[in-house]
Amino acid sequence: MKPTVVIGFLGSTLDASKFGPSRWNKWRPSVGLTMHEDLRVDRFIMLHGRQHQRLAEYISEDIASVSPETTVERRLLDFDDPWDFEEVYGKLLDFVRAEPFDPDVEDYLIHITTGTHVAQICLFLLTEANYLPGRLLQTQPSRGAPSSGPGTWTTIDLDLSRYDSIATRFAAASAESTSFLKSGIETRNAAFNRMIDEIEQVAIRSRAPVLLMGPTGAGKSQLARRIYELKRLRHQVKGGFVEVNCATLKGDSAMSALFGHRKGAFTGAVADRPGLLRAADGGMLFLDEIGELGLDEQAMILRAIEDKKFLPVGSDKDVASDFQLIAGTNRDLARCVRDGTFRDDLYARLNLWTFTLPGLAERREDIAPNLDYELDRFAEREGSRVTFNKEARDHYIAFATSAKALWLGNFRDLAASITRMATFSPKGRIDLDCVKTEIARMKRAWVPDHTGDDGLDVLLSPEQRAAIDPFDRVQLAYVTKVCRESRSLSEAGRNLFSASLSRRASSNDADRLRKYLARFDLSWTHF
Structure with a gap:
């Protein structure tokens, strides 16, 4: 077993007593913690102020008489104001940083029964922050037992994951x-x-x-x-x-x-x-x-x-x-x-x-719960509850989760779509006709009806399109079409490079596609 080291303040009130035999009739926490048969204290680092020098010496002598195996190391720690949190914490932090702790060699217990409330809080905080690499130790007199006994002790492990209920x-x-x-x-x-x-x-x-x-x-x-x-x-x-x-x-x-x-x-x-x-x-x-x-x-x-x-x-x-x-x-x-x-x-x-944050096209499985969320927002905003009938809802979700739904505006497109359908359903039920009308509206918005349109005008600026050679434009248009029709970058890569895949031992088609799109300042989020 590793040696056990206790660190704690001398109790100027709890440890104090008359200097005589009657002192053994009182429970004194610093002495009592060394009297337990099930707690061996090899070293006791006792913190005290200059004004309590005599008491510290007296308590050290009593500890030596009841626990000869315990080495008491008295450390002088003076506070101008023991109730000044900043001063107490600062001086304790200096003490801790100067102390050569080695948790691999020794076990440490931080005694928080003695000292002012400010000192106890500071010891707790330093232990919680791992400046003091140990467990908290509490002691108290035994209930119903003679007041002169060692009392009881318990440790507190600050790893809250060990406590099931917490x-x-x-x-x-x-x-x-x-x-x-x-x-x-x-x-x-x-x-x-x-x-x-x-x-x-x-x-x-x-x-x-x-x-x-x-x-x-x-x-x-x-x-x-x-x-x-x-x-x-x-x-x-x-x-x-x-x-x-x-x-x-x-x-x-x-x-x-x-x-x-x-x-x-x-x-x-x-x-x-x-x-x-x-x-x-x-x-x-x-x-x-x-x-x-x-x-x-x-x-x-x-x-x-x-x-x-x-x-x-x-x-x-x-x-x-x-x-x-x-x-x-x-x-x-x-x-x-x-x-x-x-x-x-x-x-x-x-x-x-x-x-x-991924775009809506990359989170199609989240469309259904977001649909309900947008209906709730509409009800809160407009004071009117609107719902889908089952056939209409199924039809809308089937389209929304398919490759035909481009979702170029992502969740803004979805919010606008739900708002339009709810507004055009004054009786509070979105029906199939309303859904079909909305789907047609979104398709027109996503792919403008331009003669000879290859779909690149919604992805690239006029300057970018003008900088692409006609040969490259045909290829890029086909690549973007496949991307729109695919559920993921990996799926699009497999579809585009399926022939060459059979001739290679290994491949990363998604990365290959990603690099190709990057040549035109495009990424999967555009689809």
């Missing part, structure tokens, strides 16, 4: 948090659910910036707000939620909107303006489409993240604002860094916690 409650609380982040939607996509589990842990345990990537309409804005609301429910933020669409901030007004300005800073600045970063103080700032910001604004955002300070336009004095940042983008920021349109130092700062 672990069950934590699991339930965690499930509740992830459900909250999903707005209560019972999503079925395994990859998305794993990502939400990770976001839940990050949201609760970290204040570092979070980067949400994904195509427009994938739900970045809604998820950012739910992260904020989860942290607010747990009292981790006090301020508000400030959402900014960076794509709307252009030119000189961007600096003023974000960082504020002083009166007279420029023509039209007739009063001070605090700015959006200042409004987010104590809360959360969501910068959607952060890739649209200019390099100057990016530099100031970086400083605001790192120093919690920034300089308003026209001011020579910094303004402080402590907020947590969530950034959203549908751009490939790594490519933007290579192109020189996004600062590499800001990207490095944002890239600690990066999560890519």
Whole structure:
């Protein structure tokens, strides 16, 4: 067995007694913990102040008389104010850092029965944070037994997963948090659910910036707000939620909107303006489409993240604002860094916690539960409950989950679709005719009826299309058509490279397709 080391404060009240034989008629925790037959204490590190030097010596002598195998090491630890939390914690932390703990050689017990309440709390916090590599030890006099006995002792293991009832409650609380982040939607996509589990842990345990990537309409804005609301429910933020669409901030007004300005800073600045970063103080700032910001604004955002300070336009004095940042983008920021349109130092700062939200086409199994969610939102918004009849619902879901449904606008397309059908169903029931009309409307919207249209105009800008040779355009049009008709990148890769697959020992057709699409600034999220 490894030697056992107890660390604890001398009890200036509980350990004190008259200096005489009568002291053995009183339960004294520091002496009693060395008197247990089932608890061998090899070393006792006794913390005490200078004013209790004599008591410490006396208690050490008594311990030696009842437990000769226990070595008492007295450590002087003086506090100007033993009820000053900052002072007590700071000096205890210095003591812990200087102590040569070796958990592989010794077992440590942290005695929290003695000392002021502040000292006990600090010992608990240092143990919980693993600065003290041991278990908490509590002692108390035995009920109904002579007061002079050793009392009873018990340890507290701070690994809460060891306690079944507590672990069950934590699991339930965690499930509740992830459900909250999903707005209560019972999503079925395994990859998305794993990502939400990770976001839940990050949201609760970290204040570092979070980067949400994904195509427009994938739900970045809604998820950012739910992260904020989860942290607010747990009292981790006090301020508000400030959402900014960076794509709307252009030119000189961007600096003023974000960082504020002083009166007279420029023509039209007739009063001070605090700015959006200042409004987010104590809360959360969501910068959607952060890739649209200019390099100057990016530099100031970086400083605001790192120093919690920034300089308003026209001011020579910094303004402080402590907020947590969530950034959203549908751009490939790594490519933007290579192109020189996004600062590499800001990207490095944002890239600690990066999560890519899949588009609706990659989560077709989640369409049915999201359909119910959108109907609930419509009822809440309009005060009128609308439902599908069974035939209409089955027909809509069959189309929505098929390769014919492109979902170019992702969840925004779905929300708009449900809103239209609910609005055109004044009797409260969406029927089959309504569904068929809506499906035809969506098909027209996704694939415009242009003569000779190859589908590339909804994916590429006129400049991008003009830069493609006619030979390459025919090939690209066919590739994108296959992608639209496939359920996944892997399936599309297998369909496109099926002939060559039989002649190769191994392949990664998905990666091959991904690289091909990247030549035209396209990715699977576009489909």
